[in-house]
Amino acid sequence: MAFVGFTQSDLDTIVLRKFQPNDNYQHLVDTLNIFYDSTYYSRYLDTTFVFVNDPAQMIRAYNDWQIFIPATNKTVLISTIVTEQATTKCSTLGENLNCDCVNKIYSLKEDNIFIDLSNVNPYLSGYRVYINK
Numbered sequence: 246m247a248f249v250g251f252t253q254s255d256l257d258t259i260v261l262r263k264f265q266p267n268d269n270y271q272h273l274v275d276t277l278n279i280f281y282d283s284t285y286y287s288r289y290l291d292t293t294f295v296f297v298n299d300p301a302q303m304i305r306a307y308n309d310w311q312i313f314i315p316a317t318n319k320t321v322l323i324s325t326i327v328t329e330q331a332t333t334k335c336s337t338l339g340e341n342l343n344c345d346c347v348n349k350i351y352s353l354k355e356d357n358i359f360i361d362l363s364n365v366n367p368y369l370s371g372y373r374v375y376i377n378k
Contacts, residue, residue, distance in 0.1 A: 258316065270309060309325075319378070321374070
């Protein structure tokens with residue numbers, strides 16, 4: 246998540262809620278409270294990047310998401326994540342093996358606005374949701 250124009254105190258708590266997909270945010274699956282910690286927060290100019298290292302707690306496909314910032318009372322909705330699961334091959338001793346899972350994200354909706362991610366290289370920049378104050 247990339248928060249543009251927010252202060253550190255604005256982001257001292259972020260609530261990430263996971264919902265059943267395509268359900269108009271009616272059935273909550275899980276909630277994660279993210280508290281300010283310099284190991285998860287990184288600032289560059291006016292943008293604060295928040296990283297969640299546990300894959301079980303990251304924004305992922307197959308669910309809808311709500312990002313709530315209590316200090317500003319701002320809520321952002323993430324839905325309709327279009328993805329493809331694929332496995333990359335590598336050759337070891339002349340044998341082709343499955344080496345790495347690649348979950349390419351093609352698009353999503355942020356507050357019901359279509360965001361095209363088809364040209365993003367996840368290995369170079371990663372996928373980011375930009376949230377403006």
